[in-house]
Amino acid sequence: MPQITLTFFIEIIGTIAFASSGALVGIGRRMDLFGIMVLGVTTAVGGGIIRDVILNLMPPTTFRYPVYMATAALTVLLIFMVIRLRPDIMRTHFFNVYEQVMNVLDAIGLGAFTVLGINSAITAGYGEYRFLLVFLGVMTGIGGGVVRDMMAGETPYVMRKHVYATASIIGAIVCVLLWMWKLTSLNTAMLIGGGLVILIRMLASHFRWNLPRAM
Helix, strand or coil, X not given: CCCCCHHHHHHHHHHHHHHHHHHHHHHHCCCCHHHHHHHHHHHHHHHHHHHHHHCXXXXXXXXXXXXXXXXXXXXXXXXXXXXXXXXXXXXXXXXXXXXXXXXXXXXXXXXXXXXXXXXXXXXXXXXXXXXXXXXXXXXXXXXXXXXXXXXXXXXXXXXXXXXXXXXXXXXXXXXXXXXXXCCCCHHHHHHHHHHHHHHHHHHHHHHXXXXXXCC
């Protein structure tokens, strides 16, 4: 099991947030427990697996430390049991906040995993490659959500919702620059970068900011 550090704490928060969003998508698509579990766990660990494959960290962290997959599975099971025992929640006014809940969970997961991708690349010895750091941060942040939406038969969230990937890119760039210019420690840069991602996502959701479309 990995040491309990700030990075581990951020990983657990991101895992719970993304697992929750995946579970809610599965429930909304009326999947059974297995489908909901697969969707929730894949959302939580998908981005990290993509990151580790790119960095050639084999086997990926998810398989070396089962705590992440176990956390995701327990989160999904808890949400499933709550909805199973109180199905009226999905038929009452509580369901009207579904989109807001998804936005919050996705924002937290996106911010957490964006900076975790950067941290993993630096730890692996690629700290001098700025573009790689930003790229891996964004891929770690959006990867699980893209896989989730494709498995659920939906257009990936990243391609249609309120400056999703853009928030990740901005947060990743800020995190990398703060660290490379030695303005803060890496941990502080991660907190600032991740917080910025969450802030941009929440503001974009509230004010309905979108990138321009062709039609």
